[in-house]
Amino acid sequence: MKWRNILLIFRREVLDQLRDRRTLFMVAVLPLLLYPVMGIGMVQMTVLFSEQPRTVVILGADNLPSMPLVLGDRFAKNWFRNPVDADKLRVITDGTPANDPSAPASVLSKEDSAERRALVERAVRLRGQLKQRMELETQLAAAREAKQIQDVLRLQGELRLVSDPLGSLFSDSGIQVLIVIPSDFKANLDRLRGELAKRGADAPLTAVDYPRPVIVQNSADERSVIAHNRVTEVLDEWERSLLREYLRDSGLPENLPTPVKPTELDLAEQDQVSANVWAKLFPALLILMALTGAFYPAVDLGAGEKERGTMETLLICPATRTEIVLGKFLTVMLFSASTAMLNMGSLGFTGKYMASLAGGGGAASKLGDLALPPLSSLIWILVMLLPLASLFSALCLALATFAKSSKEGQYYLTPLLMVTMGLTVFCSSPASEIEPFYSVLPVMGPALLLKGLLKATGPSRDIYFYVIPVLVTSIGYSLLALWWAIDQFGSEEVLFREAERFDLRLWVKHLLRDKEPTPTFAEGGFCFLLILLLQFATMKSMQSAMVGASPESRGLLTMQLLVIQQIALIATPALMMGVMLTTSVRRTFSLRWPGTGRLAWAALLPFALHPLTVELQMSLVWFFPKPPPGLAETMQLMSSDNQPLWLVLLAFAAAPAICEELAFRGFLLSGLKRRGKVGVAIALSSLAFGIIHMIPQQVFNAALLGVVLGAICVRSRSIFPGMVFHFLYNTLAVLHGRVGGQVPDDGFFGWFFRHEASSVAGEVGALRYEPVLLCLASLAAISLLHRLTNHPKILEEWDLPPDRSAASPLIEPASPRPVDAVSAAT
């Protein structure tokens, strides 16, 4: 690899992109213009936007107490927290309106008063129906109490008849909130007031109730909800004021109803408030913009180059494919990083300017002056930007290289954008914080870490603990993606894909006609997706079956479901695909007698690996998020003595051993192996094996085991040692839970075993293994694995080198024989 070539290509591509108006616009001009323009837009909107006043009708307004609630056609301004809000509600009453002394006496136009009359009329009709409805409800409640079923049914029917039209009547009425004041409301209040003033030891206040006002809204209608909220605010404030007046009259302290009301104290300083805003905005923006910035140049550099017919020109120059990819990758990364930086800079300055415009009043003051983050935060942003930008650049470049045209490239990159958006939304939710498990995930690790680092209260000390794992794993993911991109670039099929016409019928025919002994890579991958989708689709029905079961039968049901799931969702798709799409079921599923020796080694290996994995799991408990409660229940089922041992072993050991092996070491691994890279095939199949276990901790364990199982299967060229291993391994896990407590841990055995302290008195905790046993187990495991994987290769008639076996099915009888005669003659 020559750095000179990489640099040359890099320089050319950057220059090329800078000369491309479209890319330059997307990457540089848009972010610089977007935020200021959005800022201007927002200012204009706030100026132009005014809320339509909503209509509130008050019936029985004459029955309101003397404290003025309504002035003219508005609620009195003093009842609003923000007096401007008064104009957002139009109040129409059926009584004689009290005139607003501050406003000029309004002369109502004819139409206006006609409209008012109509509204009031509708309100009156509504009131009639409401009354009917309430009466029916009281009757219904009484009937229910008396358990008169016939009456209940009849009343329910009547109620429905009244309620249904009521809803539409209200929505059509043009009234957003209707307030009905009972007729003797004022009298009742006055009576209460009098009693309160007269009260004494001889005349204690009796709890009297009286009809209260009714407020009608329609919470399905946004306008009604907003109006209702405002009305409630007004009524609350008015009510408190009334109460204060009553208290004053009766010589009681006014603050009596709020004995607790605390004084609020906010310690957040201005810059912290603004830091908080940035901590929420920047990580999300960084991710999205790093991706967008990588997206367009990558399509241009990959698919665009193919489209313009310059790809081959580049391929015939002395630079190697790796150098070409690296040059292009660096270009994409430069644009990705600069887009992200430009966006953040532009947003930061615009935000700050907008905040300073808003000055004192309004919501903006809550955000402080939006001072830009300190230098240390900016450096952290840069540090996190690099792994993010490199991951996105490599991914985009690989996808763009695969695509034949720019258009196709955009199709491929859209899913990437969607997934990233989902992750971003998750990361920007206030509840998500960095945890050990998240720190090793791509995109999420850097996003959550950055969020923690930019936090208002300053990064907590333990956040620095995550920097190394986040950076190491992110760089690892970037390298993987880059490797994929280089691999794509080295592939002839990818670089010289013809514009094939896709014909479903032809394709199915091809699948069934040109069957090969073992599945192709794509078929293997599809099998995994099918299993995953089936699992996802049946999740709901499994869940509802579990919920419906009684607690006693739940254990049995769980096991039945597990066996069904294994057979129907894991083994069946793989077997079906194997039978339909391949010519040799025996080869596809590696159904070959491995020899007694191998089977014996495979049977011994679980005993060595079990203690090691148990201890590994225990030592990694802190790392994974807490498993969901459902899992604990299943685990308990495995270890409880309630179920017969054979049944538990069938569900937890035998079924997975057979079904999962057939699917993952059978069909999947055979297919993935076809690309020629056995190591990658094993890694991918174990990753797939891990993923179907859903819960992070299980995913990790299963993926590790998948590597062991995959290696055994590939080396022994048989599925059976893996099945034996898998069965015994799961059996040991079941036994560990069931009888682990009975293993002695005193005297001689104390060297090997101990028990965890149990929270329940009189019970022993889980069985743990001591270092001596672990050392022995690792030695045994190493030697067994060595024997299982380093056995002299057994050659079979179909053990051709992978590349030849991949190509062989395509080779038809080389060419018509007579032609040889022709060339011989020349």
Place this chain on the structure above:
Amino acid sequence: MITVERLTKRFADLQTGGFTALDGVSFEVRPGEILGLLGPNGAGKTTCLRMLSTVLRPTSGTAFVAGYDVTTHPTEVRARIGFMSNNTGIYDRMTAWEMVEYFGRLYGIPEEALQKRISQLFDRLSMNNIRDVLGSKMSTGMKQKVSIARTIVHDPPVLIFDEPTSGLDVLVARNVVDEIKSLREQGKCIIYSTHIMREVEKLCHRIAIIYKGRLLAIGSVQELSEQYKQPDMEELFFQLIDEYEAKLAAVA
């Protein structure tokens, strides 16, 4: 200089299950010689030349270019050939000078020598008027000139031209042919692929006729006409194809 031994290339194909683009083709080209590769569209010419330029890997068989095996030493091979085809376009957003300069640098030519070489080339191909014109603004003829300059900027001993005159008007086509003639005189080893009979007769020392991935005949014009008793190359070409089709039909 170029030795091709039983070169075979096979592609996967949905419709037929598999497709042999080139089937066991062998030939040799010596320095100072132009081999004309003659064949209809889809005969496998481009696939063969792509393998020689190491862009495609042979399914089986091998080829040596300037003493290097294309399968094991692709970088060395690429440094020693100049390759021009319809698929080696020029960059839209680069000027003629920049384009030639860029590839010259990739070939590792020292900067001073490169500048001298490029100005020589621009003089010789009379390209000085398009020196600062962007690729997107050029006519087909101008682009072809830039391509030729790009192909020979590193003065390679082996040159491969895949239908270099297709789509050109007669004037430009004649210029291209003349340029290739002068390269022959410099002692280069050249493969010239085309389906235009006249160019082959004018330019090539020997002719290889390829049809449906097979090499049907190879030799100088004289050798071929003596062997098949057919002085007219065009007639010979049709005769060979007809014979081959007849044999295929007999097998089926």
